[in-house]
Amino acid sequence: xxxxxxxxxxxxxxxxxxxxxxxxxxxxxxxxxxxxxxxxxxxxxxxxxxxxxxxxxxxxxxxxxxxxxxxxxxxxxxxx
Ligand SMILES: [Zn+2]
Numbered sequence: 001x002x003x004x005x006x007x008x009x010x011x012x013x014x015x016x017x018x019x020x021x022x023x024x025x026x027x028x029x030x031x032x033x034x035x036x037x038x039x040x041x042x043x044x045x046x047x048x049x050x051x052x053x054x055x056x057x058x059x060x061x062x063x064x065x066x067x068x069x070x071x072x073x074x075x076x077x078x079x080x
Pocket of ligand 1: 026027028029030063064065066067068
């Protein structure tokens with residue numbers, strides 16, 4: 001894993017991320033279970049955004065659980 005500063009573009013703004021915490025996606029149905037899983041795995045509540053507001057073509061915006069197009073993005077902002 002790259003431990004350098006990681007940023008992501010959200011609605012035209014560069015947002016700094018905790019490098020050890022990934023960006024994950026979930027559909028509406030699985031948003032709650034994915035948030036719970038994130039908390040369990042990383043011992044931190046994720047910040048959530050609309051998946052469509054994440055401006056990164058390289059990310060696979062599909063629900064981690066069922067593979068459906070994601071509605072929600074889960075990530076951890078630095079300094080939050
Ligand atoms: Zn799902």
